[in-house]
Amino acid sequence: MRATIRLVTLVMLVGIGTTLRWTTAAQTPGTGSIRGRVDIRRTIAPPERRPGITDLGNPVPRDVPDLRAAVVYLETAPARAFEDRRSPRGRIDQRNETFVPHVLAITTGTLVDFPNNDSTYHNVFSLSKTRRFDLGRYAKGRSGTVRFDTPGIVRVFCDIHSHMSAWVLVFSHPFFATTDTDGRYRIDGVPPGTYSVSAWYEGSNRETRSITISPQGGAVDLDFVVQ
Amino acid sequence: MKVTSVALAVVFTSCGLATTAAAQTIPSEPVTLGDGRVVIGGDVAVSFAPEDESYFNYSSYDHNTLRELRLGMTALVRATERISLLGELRTENADTISPYGLYARIRPFPKRRFDVQIGRIPPTFGRFPRQAYSRDNPLIGYPLAYQYLTSLRANALPATADDLLRMRGRGWLSSFNVGDTTPEHGVPLVNSLSWDTGIQVTHGWDLLTVTGAVTTGSVSNPRVSEDNGGKQIATRAEVRPLAGLVIGSSFARGEFVSRHAASAAGARDASFDQRADGLDLEYSRSHWLLRGDAVLSRWHVPMVGDTASVSGGMSTHAPAYVAALRALALSVEGRYTFLPGAYAAARVEHLGFNRITGSRGPQEWDAPVKRVEIGGGYYLQRNLVARVSWQHNDRETSRFNRGRYVSGQLLFWF
Numbered sequence: 230m231r232a233t234i235r236l237v238t239l240v241m242l243v244g245i246g247t248t249l250r251w252t253t254a255a256q257t258p259g260t261g262s263i264r265g266r267v268d269i270r271r272t273i274a275p276p277e278r279r280p281g282i283t284d285l286g287n288p289v290p291r292d293v294p295d296l297r298a299a300v301v302y303l304e305t306a307p308a309r310a311f312e313d314r315r316s317p318r319g320r321i322d323q324r325n326e327t328f329v330p331h332v333l334a335i336t337t338g339t340l341v342d343f344p345n346n347d348s349t350y351h352n353v354f355s356l357s358k359t360r361r362f363d364l365g366r367y368a369k370g371r372s373g374t375v376r377f378d379t380p381g382i383v384r385v386f387c388d389i390h391s392h393m394s395a396w397v398l399v400f401s402h403p404f405f406a407t408t409d410t411d412g413r414y415r416i417d418g419v420p421p422g423t424y425s426v427s428a429w430y431e432g433s434n435r436e437t438r439s440i441t442i443s444p445q446g447g448a449v450d451l452d453f454v455v456q
Numbered sequence: 457m458k459v460t461s462v463a464l465a466v467v468f469t470s471c472g473l474a475t476t477a478a479a480q481t482i483p484s485e486p487v488t489l490g491d492g493r494v495v496i497g498g499d500v501a502v503s504f505a506p507e508d509e510s511y512f513n514y515s516s517y518d519h520n521t522l523r524e525l526r527l528g529m530t531a532l533v534r535a536t537e538r539i540s541l542l543g544e545l546r547t548e549n550a551d552t553i554s555p556y557g558l559y560a561r562i563r564p565f566p567k568r569r570f571d572v573q574i575g576r577i578p579p580t581f582g583r584f585p586r587q588a589y590s591r592d593n594p595l596i597g598y599p600l601a602y603q604y605l606t607s608l609r610a611n612a613l614p615a616t617a618d619d620l621l622r623m624r625g626r627g628w629l630s631s632f633n634v635g636d637t638t639p640e641h642g643v644p645l646v647n648s649l650s651w652d653t654g655i656q657v658t659h660g661w662d663l664l665t666v667t668g669a670v671t672t673g674s675v676s677n678p679r680v681s682e683d684n685g686g687k688q689i690a691t692r693a694e695v696r697p698l699a700g701l702v703i704g705s706s707f708a709r710g711e712f713v714s715r716h717a718a719s720a721a722g723a724r725d726a727s728f729d730q731r732a733d734g735l736d737l738e739y740s741r742s743h744w745l746l747r748g749d750a751v752l753s754r755w756h757v758p759m760v761g762d763t764a765s766v767s768g769g770m771s772t773h774a775p776a777y778v779a780a781l782r783a784l785a786l787s788v789e790g791r792y793t794f795l796p797g798a799y800a801a802a803r804v805e806h807l808g809f810n811r812i813t814g815s816r817g818p819q820e821w822d823a824p825v826k827r828v829e830i831g832g833g834y835y836l837q838r839n840l841v842a843r844v845s846w847q848h849n850d851r852e853t854s855r856f857n858r859g860r861y862v863s864g865q866l867l868f869w870f
Contacts, residue, residue, distance in 0.1 A: 274488060274492065276485040276486070277485065277486050277488050277492065277495045278486070278495070279486050279495075279497040279530070279869070279870075280486065280495050280496070280497050280530040280531055280532035280542060281532070281542075282530040282532075282542050282543070282544045282557050282578065283557075283578045283585075283586035283587070284578070284586070285571070285573070285578065285580070285586075285656065285658040285665070285667045285692075286561070286563075286569065286570075286571030286573070286658040286660065286665075286667075287540075287561065287563050287569070287571055289569070348662075348699065349699065350699055350700050350740065354796055354797075355796070356796060356797045356835055356837060356838055361796040361797065362796050363743065363793055363795070363796035363797070365741075365742035365743040365793065366700060366740050366741055366742060366743075366745075367741075367742070368698075368699035368700065369699065384838075386838055391485075391838075391839075392485070
């Protein structure tokens with residue numbers, strides 16, 4: 230029994246120590262960066278509304294989601310990366326019948342707000358195994374919040390507007406990045422070692438490559454092409 | 457037997473679809489072609505229930521709505537910035553494939569919510585007819601006002617009040633001796649399963665949407681081709697005073713009795729109409745959705761008044777009087793989502809009729825019906841839902857006066 234308590238105490242102390250070191254990893258000498266570009270050669274078309282055959286007229290115009298975002302992440306992260314226990318906050322807006330951003334990458338424990346900016350109701354829900362939820366219907370100016378505790382991929386929809394969808398990618402480590410409008414990304418604070426790095430785009434891993442961060446750190450360039 | 461086989465095949469196909477959908481190999485969203493100019497959607501509904509021996513759930517297509525296979529495919533073609541073509545092909549119980557809707561939608565002023573629709577257009581009257589096909593109906597059964605068959609027909613007429621009263625509660629196979637004497641189903645108050653042909657204009661503002669239409673048939677009897685020379689005028693106004701609240705008001709008036717039936721009743725140049733008024737309300741908030749619906753329909757039907765003057769479906773003299781037949785349907789339904797992807801729903805309804813005087817005194821011209829349906833659904837995936845419901849019906853007749861059914865349904869759409 231005493232041995233167990235000592236072991237647990239030791240693990241906790243080591244955990245706290247590594248967490249403290251980890252939160253400042255980006256500034257720590259000897260860590261590296263992975264940077265590059267994801268070249269999406271064939272952008273997936275945004276989902277259309279179902280043909281409104283029973284409608285009495287054209288539907289109200291909506292925004293088209295930006296489907297150019299990809300997520301680059303480490304498949305194999307250092308063990309201590311999993312000890313980061315911060316609870317940051319994320320946000321996916323509902324604006325002109327579109328989720329903005331279309332892709333949100335977060336760490337486990339993140340609280341994500343889903344504010345409604347439209348004058349109509351929305352009903353955010355997900356039936357994904359990673360996180361199943363239904364926020365119900367709420368009006369403009371109101372918001373619902375979901376905490377994501379399990380790593381995985383969560384597809385988010387609106388129960389009222391079937392063409393609205395978004396992705397939430399939940400990671401148990403902080404080594405990931407979402408590409409900008411030019412497809413560029415940068416992952417900082419990566420400890421020395423050899424890693425598998427994957428590019429994810431619209432529901433699936435498109436390419437996995439291996440890179441090595443040297444003990445001296447530095448930046449490694451890694452580009453992906455999504456056909 | 458054939459229907460059962462097809463239904464089973466579709467169930468297995470649907471299960472297969474469910475599995476493959478998880479692997480993202482079948483469409484969960486509409487299929488787009490031609491750079492978004494063509495959008496195709498579809499839905500499959502397989503419903504199971506015991507035989508409805510009291511015919512409470514039969515529709516104008518002679519199908520039990522709790523026990524059918526329905527396949528539908530809808531398409532939108534964006535011809536120009538201002539003109540779209542829309543259509544729906546549908547088959548029920550694998551009988552025939554028919555174009556239930558086929559029309560052009562024109563937006564003459566692209567920046568204004570002003571649309572003109574021409575062809576076989578969606579119903580203007582009421583809320584339910586435009587929600588009948590998909591997951592918007594929280595239960596398997598349809599509301600009485602939009603499905604239940606009264607004994608009244610557009611192509612056949614009772615000679616006397618007694619002839620009409622004899623058909624009380626027999627709308628699934630109604631038979632009269634003036635006009636078409638072949639036994640056939642009657643009409644519902646509002647037919648949600650068949651679309652009328654004509655032109656429809658809709659103008660929308662922030663809180664208000666107004667629609668007007670001129671069509672060939674009437675709300676009970678939508679038609680592609682003319683059968684009485686008259687037109688129907690239908691209007692609908694929808695107000696959204698606050699988020700989640702929609703109040704709708706509808707009106708329709710159209711010629712109802714066919715020219716042949718009117719002539720057979722000795723009223724060659726007269727017209728006999730149907731008028732309908734509707735009020736509906738929808739309120740939703742959080743995990744609740746509540747709806748209320750009232751439909752009042754009035755038909756004017758010529759009565760020969762003397763069975764002896766009718767021979768071979770034709771009357772030898774002019775109608776003795778015009779009967780004003782009224783029906784009022786009231787419905788309240790609610791849905792509550794109690795878990796992500798799981799909901800419970802209920803609907804309570806009443807359909808009543810005005811009294812007419814026969815040889816046995818005053819009596820409702822058709823048998824009043826009460827219906828309660830309780831059910832729920834579980835989403836196996838976003839576009840595949842399994843539903844069950846229990847439905848209880850009471851009809852004020854001496855025979856076929858009660859029906860209780862447990863039904864199940866698989867509904868898939870993309």
